[in-house]
Amino acid sequence: MFKKTSTSSGYRDPEVLVGLDLGTSKVTVVVAERDGPSGEAQIIGIGQSPSHGIRKGLIVHLDQAVRSVRQAVSDAENMVGLELTDATVSFSGGDVQSVRSKGLITLGRSPRTVMQLDVGRVIESAQANVAVPANQMILHTIPVEYSLDGNSGIDDPLGMTGMRLDIDLESVIVPLATVQNVYNCVDRAGLNVTGFVIKPLASALGAITPEEGMAGVAIVDIGGGTCGVAVFAESRPKHLAVLSVGGDHITNDVASVLKIPIGKAEELKREVDLFADDSQNLSERLEFDHNGRNYSYSLIELTEIVQCRVDELFASLVRGEMGNAGVAMLPAGIVLTGGVSRSAGIDQYLSRTMDMPVRVAPPIDSNRMPPGRNGPEYTCASGIIRYALEQERDPFRYIEQPLDQLKIVRTPGISGGIKPGRRSDADGGGEPRVSGGSIIQSIKDVLKELF
Ligand SMILES: Nc1ncnc2c1ncn2[C@@H]1O[C@H](COP(=O)(O)OP(=O)(O)OP(=O)(O)O)[C@@H](O)[C@H]1O
Ligand SMILES: [Mg+2]
Structure with a gap:
């Protein structure tokens, strides 16, 4: 299940993992190397390029995105x-939905030990209760909580004894077309897709400490075109959502209200202290020349535009998603990440307006990442590596649908045709990981790979 690389000589190195974050502002590729057979992974490189052909997180121009x-x-x-x-x-x-369902199985008339296949069966029973529209598919299957004989809060039922096993399952449902476009894009760029992870999940894994995840926390990743929200409690994701609002909307608001070019609006947004509190002099004037024209605004005009958009995002949308998680309390508050979290003072501002603790989070692995590429805009990319490791450590935590079940169509003539020599049949490239037809089969496959 490791994401393999090969050197130019064709040698495959199973100790290397690769994550690709398709962002609206930038595409990031993170490469990690395992420290040892049981171990953590050390990030050894991060590549990036400006994004073209991706808007609000969606591919809108395939060729540009491929480039x-x-x-x-x-x-x-x-x-x-x-x-x-x-x-x-x-x-x-696009339309990402996080849907909760319940399932149950009886283990027998007298108590017995829960086996791996029982866990697979109870997961399938909950999944059978999820209605998936024909043009959508389940991307992630995430056990949220198990109960044994009515005792809730069981983190891992394996090896425990009981007669009836219940589960609360979270399923992340996404449009088929969105996944197909992402697959085509990455495939045409010459990489084998070995798995998918929805961005808010990767950002959460890249940002939070184990203590925050256990206590209850909302991770909010605001990028250029999207805002990913993940709510964690008891170390499990309770809800995942993607909102189509990001930093580019703030820039566009500034440009259109102040009637200045987008480039200048972006510059102001990054340079001006937009979340200054009342104690600072908001009547100060901002004056600049652009293309021979003189512009003059009070700082308060600019801050109002930006704060209005941020208030709308948090007070209604983010708060709504936090409510959808059904978690009574979030003692660790909000962990804010993504490029927009770089705005000076945004954490104190949101802490006041949302009335909860707010922390700006660089990647939790930032000290292992290259300087200049370890800020909050790289949290999602670094989280992909944590996701892959987590999946390997515990195959029941984030159950990935085998690619063949995702109904992805491999179009002859597209795959591998763009970058000759990158893959060949000899090195096993080109085929997605194929498994049998069920969750149980997919778990068996993962276990087979592990042992
Ligand atoms: N210093 C800063 N102050 C304010 N905003 C900033 C700053 N630096 C970057 N941004 C904003 O962050 C956004 C880009 O963030 P990021 O790199 O996380 O996006 P992305 O991951 O490519 O996009 P997405 O996740 O939405 O698809 C842009 O809107 C940019 O203007
Ligand atoms: Mg992002």
Whole structure:
């Protein structure tokens, strides 16, 4: 299940993991190397390129997006000195739904030990209760909580004894077309897709400490075109959502209200202290020349535009998603990440308006990441590696649908035709991981790979 790379000589190195984050502002490729057989992974390189052909997290121009991915891959390859062939891909955008369902199985008339196949069966029973529209598919299956003989709060029922096993399951449902477009894009860029992870899940895994995840926390990743929300409690994701609002909307608001070019609006947004509290002099004037014209505004005009958008995002949308998680309390508050979290003072501002603790989070692995590429806009990318490791450590935590079940169509003539020599049948590239037809089968496959 490791995402493999090969050197130019064709040698495959199973100790290397690759994550690809398809962002609206930038495409990021993160490469990690395992420390040892049981171990953690050390990030050894991060490549990136500006995104083209991706809007609000969705691919809107395939060729441009393919070029951006190739450029980011090549940047990463130059950094680590390996040819990358496979990747786990994070994406968002479109209509992402996080749906809760329940399932149960009886273990027998007298108590007995819960086996791996029982866990697979109870997961399938809950999944059977999820209605998936024909044009959508389940991307993630996430056990949220188990109960044994009515005792709730069981984190891992394996090896425990009982007669009846219940489960609360979270299923992340996404449009088929969105996933197919992402697959085509990455495939045409010359990489084998070995798995997908929805962005808010990767961002959460990349940002929070185990204590925050246990206590209850909302992770909010605000990028260029999207805002990913993940609510964690008891170390499990309770709800995942993608909102189609990001930093680019703030820039557009500033440009259209102040009637200035987008580039200048972006510059102001980054340079001005937009979340100054009342104690600061908001009547100060901002004056600048642009293309021979003189502009003059009070700081308060600018801050109002930005704060209005941020208030709308948090007070209604983010708060709504936090409510959808059904978690009574979030003692660890909000962990804010993504490029927009770089705005000076946004944490104190949100802490006041949302009335809860707010922390701006660089990646939890930032000290293992290259300087200049370890800020909050890289949290999602670094989280992909944590996701892949977590999946390996515990195959029941984040159950990935085998790619063949995702109904992905491999179009002859597209795959591998763009970057000749990158993959060949000899090195096993080109085929998605194929498993049998069920959750149980997919778990068996994962276990087979592990042992
Ligand atoms: N110093 C800063 N102050 C304010 N905003 C910033 C700053 N630096 C970057 N941004 C904003 O962050 C956004 C880009 O964030 P990020 O790199 O996380 O996006 P992305 O991951 O490519 O997009 P997405 O996740 O939405 O698909 C842009 O809107 C940019 O203007
Ligand atoms: Mg992002």
